[in-house]
Amino acid sequence: MYFVVFQVDDKFWVIEQxxxxxxxxxxxxxxxxxxxxxxxxxxxxxxxxxGKPIKLLLTHGDRDHVGCAEQFDEIYxxxxxxxxxxxxxxxxxxxxxxWERDIxxxxxxxxxxxxxxxxxxxxxxxxxxxxxxxxAGDCVQVGPIYMFGPGRNMEAFRVSLEKLNRLRxxxxxIYSSHNLLEVEPPVIDELEDFAGxxxxxxxxxxxxxPEKLPKNVRTFSKGRVSFYLELPEI
Numbered sequence: 001m002y003f004v005v006f007q008v009d010d011k012f013w014v015i016e017q018x019x020x021x022x023x024x025x026x027x028x029x030x031x032x033x034x035x036x037x038x039x040x041x042x043x044x045x046x047x048x049x050x051g052k053p054i055k056l057l058l059t060h061g062d063r064d065h066v067g068c069a070e071q072f073d074e075i076y077x078x079x080x081x082x083x084x085x086x087x088x089x090x091x092x093x094x095x096x097x098x099w100e101r102d103i104x105x106x107x108x109x110x111x112x113x114x115x116x117x118x119x120x121x122x123x124x125x126x127x128x129x130x131x132x133x134x135x136a137g138d139c140v141q142v143g144p145i146y147m148f149g150p151g152r153n154m155e156a157f158r159v160s161l162e163k164l165n166r167l168r169x170x171x172x173x174i175y176s177s178h179n180l181l182e183v184e185p186p187v188i189d190e191l192e193d194f195a196g197x198x199x200x201x202x203x204x205x206x207x208x209x210p211e212k213l214p215k216n217v218r219t220f221s222k223g224r225v226s227f228y229l230e231l232p233e234i
Contacts, residue, residue, distance in 0.1 A: 001017050001038055003037070004016045005045060011025060011026040011027075012024070012109075013025075013049055014175075014181065015046075017037040017039075017040065018037075018038060018064075019064075019178060020038070020065065020178060022034060022036060022037050022042070023035070023135060023175065024049060025108075026106070027107050028107035029052070029053075030052050030055055030106065031050040031052040031054045031106075032055050032057060032106055032109070033057070033072070034056075034057050035059055035065040035066075036056060036058065037064065037067050038064055038067040041068075042071055043071040043072065055072075055104070056072040056074065056075045056076065057076045057077070057098060057124075057126070058075065058077040058081065058085060059123060059125070059126075059137035059138070060078075060119065060120040060122060060124070061081040061088070061120060062120065063088060063089065065137075066090075069090065069093050074096065075094065075095050075096065076096045077096075077098055077122065078097070078098055078113075078122030078124050079095075079122065080117070081121070082122075098124060099113065099115075100115040101113060108130065109128055110128065111126045111127065111128055111129075112126070112127045113126060113127075114126070114164070115160075116136075116137075116160035116161075116164065117156045118154065119145065119146070121151050125140075125164065129170065132173070134164070134173070134174045135175050136174050136175070137177050138177050139161075140161075140174050140176060140183055140188055141177070141178050141179050141183060142176075142180045142183060142225065143179035144219055144221075144227060145226070145227050145228070147228060148214070148217050155195075158192055161192040161195060165188050168185055174187070174188075187225065190222070191225050198227065201232065203229075204220055204222055206220055206231065207219040207220070207221065209228055213228060214230075217230055217231075
């Protein structure tokens with residue numbers, strides 16, 4: 001699989017591979033790479049963009065975000081994701097903890113970690129406090145969010161969306177890891193409302209999910225937001 005690179009802003013790049021995005025930011029002393037795609041020479045791609053030392057921060061441990069992690073020497077994630085990340089196909093990697101409210105200060109960019117469990121137990125978002133944007137990983141997007149299988153928890157997801165809503169005065173733009181790159185903050189309201197419906201067993205009519213997913217998984221949609229969920233027991 002190949003990479004597609006484009007520059008969003010000064011010292012800010014998006015690196016895409018097969019529907020998932022990584023984000024690279026160059027700072028005064030080091031660069032920060034957020035997530036590591038599926039496979040390929042991601043380090044080489046980053047080296048063509050920045051000559052600064054690279055720290056890798058993983059938003060969560062799903063395989064499309066951790067595939068090239070072993071290519072980097074300094075890797076951060078929330079400790080709740082350590083087991084998931086270490087079970088990746090590429091084998092275990094040495095991990096450093098990224099706790100709630102930890103700061104990655106690059107000078108031009110300043111990121112604060114925000115713990116948002118639900119999609120996985122240790123999902124984190126990154127709040128950029130200088131330029132006022134949010135990196136939401138998989139948790140805020142227009143398009144289906146995986147919410148089936150081990151570690152997924154819809155009630156925790158709903159509460160995490162409430163948390164992101166409380167932080168809304170601190171950001172203007174959301175960047176998502178899948179589907180549309182820039183997402184309007186009101187999408188959080190739509191996701192929170194739909195997650196509340198699901199938590200109260202108010203399911204819309206299911207639609208077919210992609211064939212690659214388990215046979216008991218369907219797509220559940222409400223407006224422009226949707227989840228991949230196991231069919232509820234009746």
